[in-house]
Amino acid sequence: MSKVPKQQWAFATRFRRRAFGWRSQPAIARIKEAVSEIKKAARKDPLLGAEGAVLLLERLSPALEQVDSSSGAIGSAVWHAIEELVPIIVGVPADEALRAKWLERLWIAFEADQIPYIESLGNFWGELCVSPQNASRWADDMVPLVRMSWHPDPSLRGIYSGTSACLSALLAAGRNEEILALLDLAPYKYWPFRKWGVRALSAMGRKADALQYAEDSRGLNDSPAAIAETCEEILLSCGMADEAYRRYAIAANRRTTYLATLRALAAKYPHKAATDLLRDLVAASLGEEGKWFAAAKSVGLYREAIELATSSPCDPGTLSRAARDLAVTEPRFAVEAGLAALRWLAEGYGYEITNLDVRDAYRHTMQAATNAGCAEQVLERIRALVAAEKRGDRFVGKALGLGS
Numbered sequence: 373m374s375k376v377p378k379q380q381w382a383f384a385t386r387f388r389r390r391a392f393g394w395r396s397q398p399a400i401a402r403i404k405e406a407v408s409e410i411k412k413a414a415r416k417d418p419l420l421g422a423e424g425a426v427l428l429l430e431r432l433s434p435a436l437e438q439v440d441s442s443s444g445a446i447g448s449a450v451w452h453a454i455e456e457l458v459p460i461i462v463g464v465p466a467d468e469a470l471r472a473k474w475l476e477r478l479w480i481a482f483e484a485d486q487i488p489y490i491e492s493l494g495n496f497w498g499e500l501c502v503s504p505q506n507a508s509r510w511a512d513d514m515v516p517l518v519r520m521s522w523h524p525d526p527s528l529r530g531i532y533s534g535t536s537a538c539l540s541a542l543l544a545a546g547r548n549e550e551i552l553a554l555l556d557l558a559p560y561k562y563w564p565f566r567k568w569g570v571r572a573l574s575a576m577g578r579k580a581d582a583l584q585y586a587e588d589s590r591g592l593n594d595s596p597a598a599i600a601e602t603c604e605e606i607l608l609s610c611g612m613a614d615e616a617y618r619r620y621a622i623a624a625n626r627r628t629t630y631l632a633t634l635r636a637l638a639a640k641y642p643h644k645a646a647t648d649l650l651r652d653l654v655a656a657s658l659g660e661e662g663k664w665f666a667a668a669k670s671v672g673l674y675r676e677a678i679e680l681a682t683s684s685p686c687d688p689g690t691l692s693r694a695a696r697d698l699a700v701t702e703p704r705f706a707v708e709a710g711l712a713a714l715r716w717l718a719e720g721y722g723y724e725i726t727n728l729d730v731r732d733a734y735r736h737t738m739q740a741a742t743n744a745g746c747a748e749q750v751l752e753r754i755r756a757l758v759a760a761e762k763r764g765d766r767f768v769g770k771a772l773g774l775g776s
């Protein structure tokens with residue numbers, strides 16, 4: 373067996389059973405620190421890094437037992453940690469005896485995971501096995517348990533936490549037909565399991581069947597975005613970028629921000645003009661056109677950004693900051709952004725707006741107008757905007773000293 377060097381891990385003393393209270397942020401910080409420590413060790417000694425990764429994965433769930441997971445933040449942190457730790461374990465040139473020992477330790481931790489925190493480790497089980505032969509041996513042990521959990525007689529069924537690990541091991545072992553046969557026994561459609569059938573069909577070169585299998589996975593327990601992303605990936609791998617874009621791109625690339633969504637699409641479809649991407653995203657979110665303003669502005673689509681900001685309500689604060697930030701480099705755009713901010717303020721939009729917010733929007737607009745050489749014209753437009761203010765309290769006009 374490969375000999376692992378001795379190491380005093382700093383994280384080891386911090387990750388004791390119930391080491392953390394209910395607050396998630398301190399635990400998240402400790403997880404990030406532990407992953408950094410392991411990655412640093414792995415750069416010097418891959419074997420040591422892998423041992424540290426296994427040790428941390430063993431200790432994660434017991435240490436986090438009392439942490440409040442309702443926000444999902446701690447679960448996300450653990451998920452990202454697993455994504456970073458698995459390649460460290462897989463990539464090390466360990467002998468079979470040591471790797472078998474690591475797998476046993478990880479399996480014990482996986483089975484004892486009650487919350488659960490490290491359940492996503494099952495999705496990587498085939499990779500962790502490294503060799504097809506090793507993966508096949510693990511699959512042989514798990515297949516009967518999966519079959520029993522999906523028994524035709526409902527009274528004999530149960531929940532088996534190792535289902536994803538089994539399917540992952542079968543895929544790594546190249547037993548693709550067996551994956552499909554096993555999934556046929558499932559009493560319900562569940563995307564986290566059905567995705568392995570898609571991967572099995574793709575591995576056999578049956579891309580059209582894989583696409584149909586993914587589409588057929590839609591149901592009560594599906595994940596529309598995950599299915600769309602998988603289908604998109606299949607079509608892209610076949611060189612069918614236009615069809616992938618038409619059928620799946622918008623649903624598959626939704627991110628946490630509008631700008632991140634636009635950039636995700638641009639990265640996957642570099643042959644598409646940014647204006648076309650923006651237009652299609654806006655069309656898919658009718659009534660929210662103004663929310664795409666910041667994304668359009670950030671990628672330099674200034675004309676389109678102003679069109680969005682004037683066609684649908686847009687956060688006045690976002691518009692005012694755009695006027696401030698681009699008053700020098702893009703003064704004409706900044707003018708229109710500032711005017712739009714004042715317009716939406718006059719129509720009652722914005723959250724907890726104060727006189728200062730109105731004055732800031734005016735100041736940024738006039739600064740940009742001065743830079744653009746059109747201050748007099750812009751001031752007249754502001755006066756006309758204030759005169760047409762619909763708010764009963766004439767809030768904007770009074771804040772600027774222009775109210776009646």
